[in-house]
Amino acid sequence: MNQIIIVGGGTAGWLTAGLLAATHCKPDDAGNLLSITVIESESVHPIGVGEGTWPTMRQTLSKIGISEADLVKHASATFKQASKFVNWHHSGLGNSYYHPFSAPQGSANLDISPYWLSMHTEQGQYASDVCFQPSLCDEGLAPKMSSQSNQSFVANYGYHLDAGQFIELLRSHCVQNLGVNRIVDDVTSVKQNEMGICGLSTRGHGEIQADLYVDCSGFSGLLIDKELNIELTDASHILFADRALFFQLPYKDPNAPIACYTQSTAQKAGWVWDIALQHRRGTGYVYSSRHQDDEAARETYANYLKLHTSDSIDASSFREIRFKTGYRKKFWEKNCVAIGLSSGFLEPLEASSLMLIEQSATLLAEQLPADKCVMASVERRFNERLKGMWESAINFLKLHYVLSNNDSAFWKDNRSNESIPFELSALLEEWRLRPVLESDFSRTSDTFSAQSYRYILYGMLDKAECATANSFYKRALKHVDFANKQMSLNKALIKQLQARMPSHRGLIDSFFK
Amino acid sequence: MSRTRFIPLEPVKHKSIKLKNDPTFSHSKLFNFVNIGFNEIAALSGCMPLVLVHDEAADVLSLTCCLGFEGFGNVFYHERQWLGHAVPLSVQCYPFNYSIDEQRVSVLIDENSTRFTSFDDVGAALFSSDGHPTTLLKQQQENLATLLEGQQQAKAFVDILKQYDLLAPLSVSITRASGQIVHSSNLYSVNEEKYAQLEADTIVKLHKEGISMAINAMLLSLRQYNRLVQLTESFEDPAIRVGIKLNKSM
Ligand SMILES: Cc1cc2nc3c(=O)[nH]c(=O)nc-3n(C[C@H](O)[C@H](O)[C@H](O)COP(=O)(O)OP(=O)(O)OC[C@H]3O[C@@H](n4cnc5c(N)ncnc54)[C@H](O)[C@@H]3O)c2cc1C
Numbered sequence: 001m002n003q004i005i006i007v008g009g010g011t012a013g014w015l016t017a018g019l020l021a022a023t024h025c026k027p028d029d030a031g032n033l034l035s036i037t038v039i040e041s042e043s044v045h046p047i048g049v050g051e052g053t054w055p056t057m058r059q060t061l062s063k064i065g066i067s068e069a070d071l072v073k074h075a076s077a078t079f080k081q082a083s084k085f086v087n088w089h090h091s092g093l094g095n096s097y098y099h100p101f102s103a104p105q106g107s108a109n110l111d112i113s114p115y116w117l118s119m120h121t122e123q124g125q126y127a128s129d130v131c132f133q134p135s136l137c138d139e140g141l142a143p144k145m146s147s148q149s150n151q152s153f154v155a156n157y158g159y160h161l162d163a164g165q166f167i168e169l170l171r172s173h174c175v176q177n178l179g180v181n182r183i184v185d186d187v188t189s190v191k192q193n194e195m196g197i198c199g200l201s202t203r204g205h206g207e208i209q210a211d212l213y214v215d216c217s218g219f220s221g222l223l224i225d226k227e228l229n230i231e232l233t234d235a236s237h238i239l240f241a242d243r244a245l246f247f248q249l250p251y252k253d254p255n256a257p258i259a260c261y262t263q264s265t266a267q268k269a270g271w272v273w274d275i276a277l278q279h280r281r282g283t284g285y286v287y288s289s290r291h292q293d294d295e296a297a298r299e300t301y302a303n304y305l306k307l308h309t310s311d312s313i314d315a316s317s318f319r320e321i322r323f324k325t326g327y328r329k330k331f332w333e334k335n336c337v338a339i340g341l342s343s344g345f346l347e348p349l350e351a352s353s354l355m356l357i358e359q360s361a362t363l364l365a366e367q368l369p370a371d372k373c374v375m376a377s378v379e380r381r382f383n384e385r386l387k388g389m390w391e392s393a394i395n396f397l398k399l400h401y402v403l404s405n406n407d408s409a410f411w412k413d414n415r416s417n418e419s420i421p422f423e424l425s426a427l428l429e430e431w432r433l434r435p436v437l438e439s440d441f442s443r444t445s446d447t448f449s450a451q452s453y454r455y456i457l458y459g460m461l462d463k464a465e466c467a468t469a470n471s472f473y474k475r476a477l478k479h480v481d482f483a484n485k486q487m488s489l490n491k492a493l494i495k496q497l498q499a500r501m502p503s504h505r506g507l508i509d510s511f512f513k
Numbered sequence: 514m515s516r517t518r519f520i521p522l523e524p525v526k527h528k529s530i531k532l533k534n535d536p537t538f539s540h541s542k543l544f545n546f547v548n549i550g551f552n553e554i555a556a557l558s559g560c561m562p563l564v565l566v567h568d569e570a571a572d573v574l575s576l577t578c579c580l581g582f583e584g585f586g587n588v589f590y591h592e593r594q595w596l597g598h599a600v601p602l603s604v605q606c607y608p609f610n611y612s613i614d615e616q617r618v619s620v621l622i623d624e625n626s627t628r629f630t631s632f633d634d635v636g637a638a639l640f641s642s643d644g645h646p647t648t649l650l651k652q653q654q655e656n657l658a659t660l661l662e663g664q665q666q667a668k669a670f671v672d673i674l675k676q677y678d679l680l681a682p683l684s685v686s687i688t689r690a691s692g693q694i695v696h697s698s699n700l701y702s703v704n705e706e707k708y709a710q711l712e713a714d715t716i717v718k719l720h721k722e723g724i725s726m727a728i729n730a731m732l733l734s735l736r737q738y739n740r741l742v743q744l745t746e747s748f749e750d751p752a753i754r755v756g757i758k759l760n761k762s763m
Binding site: 255503 | 638641642643644645646647648651652654655658
């Protein structure tokens with residue numbers, strides 16, 4: 001295996017190129033380097049959204065060799081510490097809750113949530129009672145002291161970034177520092193034989209061949225769909241959204257505080273994302289066209305935006321994307337691997353797309369078959385692992401919907417039994433009677449951990465539901481003192497951090513000194 | 514040197530001022546005594562004498578550390594560095610200070626301090642571009658909170674010493690190379706013997722509150738007068754000897 005061609009220069013294409021090139025950067029015994037070429041079209045632009053990441057992006061970028069300072073300076077990056085869900089569920093404790101990236105206090109030793117569930121009187125919101133991070137988010141404080149990385153306290157975080165600038169940063173790093181070849185051209189047709197793809201015709205560069213082809217061509221799925229005809233496993237009966245409107249909001253004051261979480265606000269037939277970068281916010285309304293017509297959706301979205309800006313909003317300037325929720329029946333077929341939007345799409349509720357790109361590309365780089373003769377077994381392993389990850393992500397996204405008590409048709413339909421995957425509904429039944437356990441998620445493809453499930457589930461439960469969720473398990477609660485201590489340590493830590501941490505914008509300032 | 518003038522720190526008005534570092538704490542160059550907090554006793558007692566100073570005009574007795582003698586100023590000051598391993602918190606806090614106004618604590622700054630500048634390339638900002646305190650200012654606020662707490666505890670400590678009648682006048686005199694003798698007046702320390710005679714219950718109570726430890730540290734710290742004498746070596750007409758007498762007859 002000496003040559004890889006990646007079709008598509010969006011976030012997926014360049015992240016994959018970077019991870020492959022950084023992993024296989026030395027020559028083999030015969031002196032051959034792995035040659036990686038990205039073909040990107042000048043006429044078909046990358047999708048231009050996808051601005052929220054997981055904490056995994058830190059490791060991914062460090063593998064590729066891009067520093068955090070470069071990301072902040074050249075991709076308008078800010079720090080994401082949590083997702084905040086507003087109006088997803090109305091409960092006595094308020095209309096919003098956080099899914100923070102940091103683990104609950106004491107997690108290394110014990111999961112304290114069952115103890116929290118049985119605290120009837122002093123119980124506040126789950127995430128704030130067990131973790132300091134919601135308070136940092138509420139106060140607009142940074143996850144770390146300054147741009148220097150040698151610091152004693154660092155909360156877990158991912159990034160918000162400008163998709164267009166991010167692609168440029170990845171591209172120039174890959175080309176200049178990692179030896180990735182770049183061809184700006186359109187792939188006009190694809191040739192196939194029994195081994196798979198055997199050549200790409202381009203408008204200006206003739207026919208190009210490689211040992212392995214990575215399809216990062218976005219929704220068009222140039223190789224995996226159009227050429228190899230691998231269908232999607234449709235998941236739109238589980239996650240109903242099929243359209244997104246999006247729009248960028250500038251800050252009125254260029255020095256306005258920057259939110260350090262992705263806010264998702266529930267709407268009549270979907271939800272609005274709101275991501276704060278250094279100089280603007282990126283927002284979008286993800287909705288189900290079966291439950292709201294386009295005009296009404298534009299109005300819903302405009303109403304949200306009006307709450308956040310005094311500028312007049314022109315609903316006709318919203319950009320629109322239509323999508324189908326689902327994932328390929330196979331991600332790897334013969335000598336072609338699909339990564340990014342070509343491999344499937346999930347609504348961006350928990351920023352799982354970029355994470356799945358990172359996971360797929362890392363797995364590909366790790367498992368890269370040395371020779372065609374072992375391709376089939378790598379293909380099988382890759383497909384199994386990715387299928388598990390997508391299913392796990394779908395279950396987790398669905399969890400957000402099934403716990404809502406919103407009564408509009410979209411939300412009610414989301415709670416219908418037919419729409420809930422069996423595995424999730426079985427777990428939900430159990431969780432009515434006992435806490436969420438680590439052992440509920442033991443597969444390597446379980447991308448979302450028990451910790452994440454707890455933040456969502458207990459973020460939405462009411463007090464009475466918390467109590468029943470724990471009555472059976474009470475017999476196993478042997479460490480009450482330890483748990484109570486963690487909760488008071490959490491309070492103390494919150495106070496300390498409030499006294500010490502800079503604001504989120506203050507942290508960004510420190511990169512520009 | 515311009516006069517110290519503390520004014521309230523205001524996020525809008527002081528948005529763009531920067532603080533320059535001064536590892537020598539030059540503003541304290543002429544200080545002899547500095548008020549300290551109860552929580553500083555342990556850290557400072559191994560470096561400088563800790564004594565009580567009676568301000569006759571206000572009739573207030575304060576817990577202080579002694580940094581030097583009349584005619585010498587602060588002997589820990591040196592143009593390149595501070596000559597001790599410990600620096601009193603109030604000296605570290607400068608050019609910040611606090612005031613208490615109907616239970617509300619506000620941060621003050623010395624508007625005449627040369628440590629403040631508005632040039633971008635020297636010094637560190639107090640506020641980030643969104644007007645929020647920077648880590649530097651937050652650190653100062655924390656120091657001020659510690660200072661305030663310590664000074665309140667110091668007052669309570671002095672009250673206890675008075676309540677149990679444990680004060681003993683301290684006379685300190687230094688002899689300079691020229692033979693000139695300088696006396697310090699209005700100083701007090703603790704009468705150890707009286708302390709030892711307190712009722713057992715009281716001693717247990719004071720021990721628990723950390724008072725005994727503080728008293729011991731104060732008494733031991735008087736040895737540091739010798740260090741002060743040594744530190745005058747580089748001065749003209751340095752001190753060569755110090756005499757300390759604790760009057761326990763009162
Ligand atoms: C509304 C919305 C919001 C999203 N929000 C998030 C989020 O917050 N977090 C997250 O993780 N993900 C999010 N995503 C997903 C994320 O945007 C994508 O996963 C990511 O941008 C990767 O896209 P891509 O590179 O696969 O495709 P694209 O960006 O579409 O890139 C396709 C590339 O293929 C090239 N190409 C296409 N055809 C040809 C051809 N014939 N010849 C040559 N080149 C060709 C194009 O030039 C382009 O370079 C969101 C997606 C949508 C739709």
